[in-house]
Amino acid sequence: MTCSLCADACSGADLAPLLAPELAWLWQAIAAAADRRGDEALTDGPAVTVSIPASPTQRAAAAGLISGQPLASGQRRRIDLGHLTTALTARGPALTPGAVAAHACGRRLAARARARTEHAASTDRLRTQLETTAACLPAHVRELVSPTSAFTRLRSSGWIARILNQPDPAALLAQAFQVAGRLPEPGHRIDRRTLVPGDPHALDGGPLPALVLALTQHSGTVPRLGWERLGVDFDDLIGGLIVTGVTPRGWHVPPGATLTLPPRELTNIAWAPPPKPDAWVFVTENPSVLAAASTQPSEDDRTPTPPRVICTAGTPSSAECAAIGALHHAGWRVAVRADFDQAGLAHMRALLAAAPQAVPWRMSAADYLATAPQGTLDLRLEASDAPWDVHLVPAMKARSAYTYEEDLLPALLADIAAGVPDTGLP
Structure with missing residues (x-):
């Protein structure tokens, strides 16, 4: 020994x-x-x-x-x-x-020097495995992984260190490549549960699905959205939109009831028309806004009007954005908003692209400045991140802070109760 x-x-x-x-x-x-x-x-x-x-x-x-x-x-x-x-x-x-x-x-x-030497050797082995295996991927996957730059990209994002901290780094990387190699060609789709033969739940969570998304340059996105872009069908029963006061056509629910429409129900959805022309529906990012709106007392208890709110519960998928865009075709006017942070701005751009008739709701520079403290964050924002208000990005960079929907909750609830959004824009 x-x-x-x-x-x-x-x-x-x-x-x-x-x-x-x-x-x-x-x-x-x-x-x-x-x-x-x-x-x-x-x-x-x-x-x-x-x-x-x-x-x-x-x-x-x-x-x-x-x-x-x-x-x-x-x-x-x-x-x-x-x-x-x-x-x-x-x-x-x-x-x-x-x-x-x-x-x-x-x-x-010499423990530190030995650890550095061993880490360098492990890193070199991982680089060789990554570049050799990536070069053998199907052409449509190889374009996503990019054998010549994959190692540098994964190292800069911290993924090489994460892989090396796993019990068996080589086995994890090999399994991720096996999954990537089974991704469908453009125009085709595959069930996520079949990507790891014999283990339909292998991609439910943990480092493996995250590594596959990182390899294919879909890290940092909502997992469901990342898989969708790769042609992989995610579970269509979990997630979706939380709604109150608006329902799909033909559905009958108690007034004021709140329900979740899973992704399966959002495909090619047809919404019931508004009770009167040009009625507004309010789209929010955080469930707390919908929860507060659905529990606040009505000014007229004899004829209460249920709030009309749709919550994306985070960054929406393309299917959720499309479903919100379909509200216009049913006769609804749509007001959309999100948090004042990088994810929220991206969320807004996706919603406005899918629903071009929608209007930003209290997403102006004035709304931000009304609640934002002076912070210390280094906000790496571009002017194009908030195309609906040219003053918003400069204001956020000047204050160096994020603010969230809960910070504007009283004003949001007042708009919902009144049934008309305040856009805060000229």
């Missing part, structure tokens, strides 16, 4: 005399030098300088190991590593100064 302290340099050696307590000071100095230099053997290189102890017993114990004049108390002496190595071979043919110091200190030396 390999020695865990010195990789068997101690094999066949008589270490007992060398590990006497009187020599502990010497081996501690050798161990410190080995750690600094990243050399756990320390058989050669610059001499190691030590302070000679005051104890005659300690000096006598080291006399045969340190060449030159007799040792004097308090003296600074340079230890010739070649001489010390030769002296140690009398006790064991493979002994090194570092090996004896490791046994004396009870630990393996």
